[in-house]
Amino acid sequence: MDVVVAVIFLVALAVIALEWVHRTKVALAGAGLVVILGILELEEAIEAVDWATIGLLAGMMIIVGVTEKTGIFTYLALRAAQLSHGKPLRLVLLLGGVTGVMSAFLDNLTAILLVVPITLLLADVLRITPIPLVLVEIFASNIGGTATLIGDPPNIMIGTAVEELSFLDFVVNLAPVAFFTLAVVSVLLYFLFRDSLRVAPDRVAELQRLDPTRDVREAKNVKRSIAVLLGTIIAFFLHAPLHIEPAVVALGGATVLLLVAVDDVEEALERVEWATLFFFLGLFVMVGGLESQGIIEEVANLLGDLTDGNRTAEAMAVMWGGAAGSALVDNIPFTAAMIPVVDQLQGADPVDDALWWSLALGACFGGNATMIAAAANVAATGVLDRTGHKVSFVRFLLYGVPVTLLSLVIATVYIVVFQL
Amino acid sequence: MKSILEDMALVDAAVGKDATYEDAARVLAASEAPTVAVLDDDRKVVGLFGIEQALRGCMPSYLLEMRHTAFAEDDLAVLADRAREVLDDPILEHAVDPVTVDLRTSAFHVAEVFLHEGMAGIAVVDEARYAGILGRAAFARAMLRRALADAGS
Numbered sequence: 001m002d003v004v005v006a007v008i009f010l011v012a013l014a015v016i017a018l019e020w021v022h023r024t025k026v027a028l029a030g031a032g033l034v035v036i037l038g039i040l041e042l043e044e045a046i047e048a049v050d051w052a053t054i055g056l057l058a059g060m061m062i063i064v065g066v067t068e069k070t071g072i073f074t075y076l077a078l079r080a081a082q083l084s085h086g087k088p089l090r091l092v093l094l095l096g097g098v099t100g101v102m103s104a105f106l107d108n109l110t111a112i113l114l115v116v117p118i119t120l121l122l123a124d125v126l127r128i129t130p131i132p133l134v135l136v137e138i139f140a141s142n143i144g145g146t147a148t149l150i151g152d153p154p155n156i157m158i159g160t161a162v163e164e165l166s167f168l169d170f171v172v173n174l175a176p177v178a179f180f181t182l183a184v185v186s187v188l189l190y191f192l193f194r195d196s197l198r199v200a201p202d203r204v205a206e207l208q209r210l211d212p213t214r215d216v217r218e219a220k221n222v223k224r225s226i227a228v229l230l231g232t233i234i235a236f237f238l239h240a241p242l243h244i245e246p247a248v249v250a251l252g253g254a255t256v257l258l259l260v261a262v263d264d265v266e267e268a269l270e271r272v273e274w275a276t277l278f279f280f281l282g283l284f285v286m287v288g289g290l291e292s293q294g295i296i297e298e299v300a301n302l303l304g305d306l307t308d309g310n311r312t313a314e315a316m317a318v319m320w321g322g323a324a325g326s327a328l329v330d331n332i333p334f335t336a337a338m339i340p341v342v343d344q345l346q347g348a349d350p351v352d353d354a355l356w357w358s359l360a361l362g363a364c365f366g367g368n369a370t371m372i373a374a375a376a377n378v379a380a381t382g383v384l385d386r387t388g389h390k391v392s393f394v395r396f397l398l399y400g401v402p403v404t405l406l407s408l409v410i411a412t413v414y415i416v417v418f419q420l
Numbered sequence: 421m422k423s424i425l426e427d428m429a430l431v432d433a434a435v436g437k438d439a440t441y442e443d444a445a446r447v448l449a450a451s452e453a454p455t456v457a458v459l460d461d462d463r464k465v466v467g468l469f470g471i472e473q474a475l476r477g478c479m480p481s482y483l484l485e486m487r488h489t490a491f492a493e494d495d496l497a498v499l500a501d502r503a504r505e506v507l508d509d510p511i512l513e514h515a516v517d518p519v520t521v522d523l524r525t526s527a528f529h530v531a532e533v534f535l536h537e538g539m540a541g542i543a544v545v546d547e548a549r550y551a552g553i554l555g556r557a558a559f560a561r562a563m564l565r566r567a568l569a570d571a572g573s
Contacts, residue, residue, distance in 0.1 A: 074488040120482035124498050206495065215488040387481040 002293035005039050009286050009337070017329045017372060024275045027282025027333075034289035048288025049281055052160040052247040057280065058272055059250025060150060064110045065271025066257050067229045070222040071215030073102060073114045078212035081122050086204035088197035089190050092136050095119065096186045099137040100144025100179065103376075105233055108145035108152050112137060112376040116383045125210070126203045131389055132193035134380055135396075136186065139368050139403050141376045143182045146364035147175035149246055150236065153375070154326075154335035154363035158356055159246060161339045165356060166240030173357050177414040181365070181407045188406060192399065221261035228257040276375075283336045291340055300344030314345055315358040315415050322362025323408055327369030327400075335363045354419040361411040369404040371396040424527040428562055430544055430552025434459050437466055441477055441514055442507040444469045453553040455541030458515045463550045465543040467515030472540070477514045478503045520545045521554070530559060 012030040016023045035045050067073075080098040084090035095115070102111035115137050123130035145152030149159035149170040159165055190197075199207075216222055232253030235242075239249050262268045290296050307313035318338070325334040342355050367374030371381055371393050377400075381391050433453035435444045437460050444456045448469065458467035476484065480502050483489070506514070519537045521530050523546040533542060534556050541555045 068487065071488045071490075074491065078491060117482050117485035117487075121480070121486070121492065124480060124482075125495060206493075209493050210491050211493075212491050214490040218490050383482070383485050387485070 001037070001039050002295055004037060005034060005286075005289040005293050006295055008033050009290055012286060013329045013333055016333060019372065022275070023330070024279040024282070027279045027286065029282075031282040031285035034285055039289045040285065040292055044292065045285045045288060048291075049284040050157070050160055052245055053157055053284075054277055054280060055247035056150065056156055056160060056250045057153075057277060059247065059252075059254040060107060061110075061272045061276075062254035062268060063229060063232055063250065063257055064106045066262055066268050067225045068110070068114060068271075070219045070225050072222070072226055073106075073111075074118055075212045075216050076102070077115045077118045078122075078210055081118075082208055082210070082212070086126060086199035086201075086207060088194050088199075089187075091133070091197060091199075092190045092193070093183075093186050095133055096136045096140035096182060096189070099140040100147075100182045103141040103144035104147040104151040104175070104178075107150060107156075108141035108374070108376045109379055111144070112141045112380045113383075116380050120383070120387055120389075122207065125206050126199045128199060129196055129389070131384065131391060132189070132196050134384055134389075135391070135399055136189050136193070138377050138380045139185055139189065139400075140182055141380075142364055142367040142374050143178055143185060143407060145376075146181075146360060147171065147178040148236075150250070152364045152367070153332045154367075155360050157332075157335050157339060158360055161343075162356060165353065167236040167246060168240060169353070170360075171237070173353070173419070174360060177361070177411060181410045184410060185403050185406060188403070189399070224261040225257065228253055228261065231256075279332070280336075283333050287336045287340065290337065296337070296340040297344055300341045303341065304345060311351075311354070312416060312420055315354050315420060316412065318342060318345075318355050319358035319362035319411060319415065320408065322359050323366030323369070323404060326363045326366030327373045327404065330372060331363040331367045331374055335359065338363070352419065354415055357419055358411075358415055361415070362408070365404055365407040365411060368407065369397070369400045371400070373400075423524045424562060424566070425521070425523050425525065425530065425544055425554065428554065428558065430554055431558075433457065433553045434550060435469075435511060437461075437512060439511045440507065441509045441511055444511045444514075445474055445477075445507075448474055452555070453541055454555045454557075455539060455543070455553050457518070457543045457550055457553060458511055459550050464548060465518040465520055465545060465550050467512055468518050468539065468541075468543060469511055469515045470540050473514050473516060477506045477509070518543055522546070523551050527563060530554070531563070534559065 008030050012026050015021055015026045034040050035042055040048060076098055080094040081091065084094045099111055099115050116134055119133045119137060120130045123133060149155050149167045155170060159170060232249060235249045236246060239246055258265055258268060303317055307317055322334065322338055338359055342359050345355055371377050384391055431451060431453040433447055433451040434457040435447055437458055447456050455468050455470040457465050458469060460466045480498060519533060519539050519542045521533055521542060521544055523544055541553050544551045544554050
């Protein structure tokens with residue numbers, strides 16, 4: 001059965017990477033096979049699901065869906081663009097910065113879906129092509145999302161799987177390197193794109209005419225929604241001393257929001273991305289199947305043998321391997337499979353958390369390498385495609401690979417100097 | 421028993437399948453019908469071009485991706501650019517799949533189609549051939565008039 005479950009998982013990864021079938025269908029079909037073939041009993045399959053991750057995702061989807069209606073995120077993106085006064089370097093830094101921060105505290109897919117349409121309008125107003133700005137935002141969303149436990153799906157999975165790692169641990173250990181990397185990458189992107197970001201003075205005047213406060217003024221329950229969002233973020237910072245799981249914080253915040261700021265519950269729940277939640281369910285069952293057959297242990301042992309137990313070599317293998325795996329497949333299934341491997345490598349009495357931070361940095365930064373490496377890339381290039389600004393796979397690679405390599409070099413120095 | 425559709429004045433608003441966006445837009449602008457039928461050579465309905473499709477065509481394509489737009493100021497140059505881009509497009513690129521009802525169908529069915537399809541106008545066919553366009557508002561008014569008359573008697 002170990003060969004069968006390995007084949008199921010590898011075929012599922014390949015089909016997800018090639019995008020032949022929607023990834024949720026693939027994950028559910030793989031999970032179904034794991035149960036039907038008796039690799040896991042139904043009860044074992046249910047136990048294999050990390051319900052904390054599902055709860056955290058669902059809670060954040062509700063919070064973000066409701067607060068997004070207030071127009072506050074549109075306001076932030078527009079103000080950032082206006083503060084640039086049409087200067088290319090400022091435009092890149094401010095739009096990248098806003099996207100990065102929004103990714104850290106919402107999640108990178110949501111952030112990108114909020115800022116990309118506004119960027120298309122901004123590009124129209126400024127009479128420039130939107131592609132460079134959207135690429136900046138994609139890279140910023142994946143790097144910014146690395147900064148917190150809730151910013152990127154790989155971090156959510158790591159944070160909920162490893163109880164000892166708190167939200168604050170993620171911020172302390174990942175936010176500095178993430179935002180330093182974002183700044184360096186933004187400057188690189190500015191030099192690559194500066195010629196196509198020059199704006200005529202009359203277009204800058206048009207940009208300043210936009211009134212970003214109007215949407216916020218017209219929305220309902222703005223103050224309550226924003227208060228609950230901020231309260232939830234504060235609760236994330238305090239969840240460890242308060243002994244509350246991050247999933248409880250997210251679901252608690254969502255419940256409070258539904259109680260105080262939502263009239264139509266069904267409409268609010270429509271914003272829950274059920275396809276994503278079922279994708280995670282299927283993945284967890286498939287990985288549970290791999291674990292039950294001892295395959296995860298074998299991979300961990302193999303990795304241990306290859307690195308000869310050297311901590312630095314293990315961390316580098318996890319980070320660079322994680323980045324390569326994320327780039328080629330998709331960082332979510334890859335992280336789901338790598339979490340138990342890293343858990344095995346850590347052993348019963350780990351000396352530090354360097355391997356977890358290496359996995360987070362590798363999986364999140366690796367999400368920038370190719371168009372399919374992260375959900376945010378797929379979503380943003382999809383919007384570009386639908387609006388007549390197609391970015392080819394190869395063109396994405398031309399920018400994605402240098403950005404990823406630069407990010408990983410920074411992450412390598414960080415891990416070696418500060419974590420090992 | 422006669423269908424309510426047979427008693428209603430359907431509006432003729434149609435273009436051939438080789439028409440352009442501009443051709444259909446001109447028919448739509450000049451007609452009282454909220455939808456233009458796109459017909460093949462056998463006068464079978466192969467698409468519908470309604471108010472929504474017209475708006476989608478002449479507005480920037482990213483509008484559909486946006487959830488907040490109150491901040492925006494009209495930039496007529498952008499809108500004119502967009503309109504120029506689509507005028508020569510084949511109409512079938514902008515039309516949606518046809519929603520049709522038979523001339524002899526019941527009012528109950530027509531109401532269900534309007535409520536579920538969300539179109540402002542649908543095509544009425546007689547033995548699978550185009551007979552005319554039925555607008556949502558015209559149908560609703562006819563139903564109301566009949567209901568009020570029945571209630572009064």
